[in-house]
Amino acid sequence: MENFNYVRPAKAADAVKAMKKAKDGKYMSGGMTLLPTLKQGLAAPSDIIDLGGMGNSGIAVSAKAVTVKAGTTHVEVATSKEVKKAIAALTVLAGGIGDPAVRNRGTIGGSISNNDPAADYPSACLGLGATIVTSDRKIAADKFFTGMFSTALKPTEIVTAVEFPIPDKAGYAKFPNPASRYAMVGVFVAKMKDGSVRVAVTGAGPGVFRVPEMEAALAKSFKSSALDGVQVKARGLNSDMHASAEYRAHLIGVMARRAVDAAK
CATH class of the missing domain: 3.30.43.10 (Uridine Diphospho-n-acetylenolpyruvylglucosamine Reductase, domain 2)
Structure with a gap:
């Protein structure tokens, strides 16, 4: 060092x-x-x-959104009764990050700023259409995550909070690496108040991404059976010692169905 x-x-x-x-x-x-x-x-x-040292932690829940300050740890989100009532999938996601040491030290702001392609929180941000609040501006999640370990943040810009719209229902399912607990594939599914559906995948590719075909199918019927016949192509997905691109493509379908079944 x-x-x-x-x-x-x-x-x-x-x-x-x-x-x-x-x-x-x-x-x-x-x-x-x-x-x-x-x-x-x-x-x-x-x-x-x-x-x-900025004391920038805490959670605020309103009728329309859950706002999590950037310095809030994963364990604080995972154990929040207010968050569980508003967006239960967020508590499930946060509770499955890493191990107790990571959950007690890691923060939501650090996670999304780093944008590890197998991290959990980017899928929640993209899956819920969150707004990332920074020291300079507000950035829609769809424009925030730009690639592997890459975001729209300027070199001096700091994430200060994340605003999650409260959906009608949402679910998260992850196939974790047994050692690191990072997502080999994680899928966040949300049915929004306006009836639209968002499906975000982490761990499968070089960055978090949405699956329009699944979103369209679930918008017609928000049931796991609606995904029957919807297949994700393996091209462009990660292939390594843990899983091939083809296996990850298969897992996306499996995790998406589990996420829909778990949604509430």
């Missing part, structure tokens, strides 16, 4: 200033990805700006 300057600002504006001054700075929230990469010598930033 290389030496670096450590900064722990008390507010977002100070964090942005610190980043602008840094030669090659990195923001850190829970540190679940950054710290291992530092230890392995895969990253050597000049400055680490720790966002943990």
Whole structure:
């Protein structure tokens, strides 16, 4: 691990200033990805700006949305009675992330900013049509996730909160890697208040993505049987030591049906 300057600002504006001054700075929230990469010598930033000192955690539930501040840990979402009542699928998703150590340190803001292609939260953001609130603006989830470990965030921009519209019903199902608990395939399904349906997949490809064919089928009938005959092509999906692209394509269908059956 290389030496670096450590900064722990008390507010977002100070964090942005610190980043602008840094030669090659990195923001850190829970540190679940950054710290291992530092230890392995895969990253050597000049400055680490720790966002943990801003006190930016907490959950607010209104009649229309669940707003989760960026510094909120996975375990806080998983155990929130208010979130469970409004969007139960979010508590299921958060409760299945990593292990207890990860859930108690990792944050929603850090997860979506890192945008690991096998992370869980990007599928919830895309599946619910969430709005990502930053230090500069608001970004629709459909435009936020731009590729593998890539987002629409500017170099100095910080995620401050995520606003999830409350759906009519939603479900999440994941086939986890038995070691890391990352999603080999995870599917988030939501029927929105206006009757539209969103289906978002994580873990299967180089980035989170929606499945229009499944959305159209479920919009006609929100039942798992509506997905009979709907097949996802393997082309472009991940293929590695854990699963082939063809197997992941099959799992998308299986997890989508489970997510619909679990939706409430």
